[in-house]
Amino acid sequence: MRFEVLTIFPDLFSTPLQEGILKRAIQADHIRVNLHNIRDWATDKHAMTDDRPFGGGEGMVMKPEPLAACLHDVQADKQGTVVLLSPRGTVYKQQTAERLAGLEKLVLVCGRYEGIDERFYSLYVDEELSIGDYILTGGELAAMVVIDSVTRLLPGVLGCPDSAKKDTFSRGLLKHGQYTRPREFEGRAVPDVLLQGDHARIEEHRFLDSVRKTLECRPELLGKVTFSKAERKQLRRAGLFEQVQQAVTATAVASSGQQQYQSQDK
Helix, strand or coil: CEEEEEECCHHHHCCHHHCHHHHHHHHCCCCEEEEEEHHHHCCCCCCCCEECCCCCCCCCEECHHHHHHHHHHHCCCCCCEEEEEEEEEEECCHHHHHHHCCCCEEEEEECECCCECHHHHHHHCCEEEECCCCCCCECHHHHHHHHHHHHCCCCCCCCCCCCCCCCCCCCCCCCCCCCCCCCEECCEECCHHHHCCCHHHHHHHHHHHHHHHHHHHCHHHHHHCCCCHHHHHHHHHCCCHHHHHHHHHHHHHHHHHHHHHHHHHC
């Protein structure tokens, strides 16, 4: 898979791409990450990529001409989905990463300052993504999040093929607790079930632990999870079924109230 990154600070990507799984993915040619300095397409002697906003106001706005010229060269093959990293975009989720992992080429545009000229967005951007409801100094860190989360989903990247399938959010549940040596640490022992070699019991333990952690930390996620008949039996035996039902109901009521409020507001 190819990642084409448009940025005015390409050096911000240097260290992350030279470490760990991303480094190995590049060496194995699972991914290619090409960094394009937008300043190289600026036409004035100062290599300006931003200017004051029309109408006044705070900050600076990224100019459309260098961005467009850079993109034209990057997309000379007329292929690739263009994604702008921006706080006004759709919130990035695991399902988004899974969808993007099916692409052959992804063009990531890193905004800066007060944003980019709206005309570039309307003419060239296919999708706008936000990694959360907070503001960064630029889109570079967000682009790295996308590159990292998509890369680990590609075939052959992770050492264990099932790792990505069983990650937190892949199904909708938070991941169960993990343990390694020593068996006892500061008076706390590893759960006995994990030491007995009964894989069916281990799977049930991990499933129930995932549900408990989701109930505790992110109960709103449970409304999107479909449990099998066998899993519902396990939840009942563990006394968790009613708690899950209550969490699902509470989430539905909150969502309905929010929708009603938005309708009245309109």
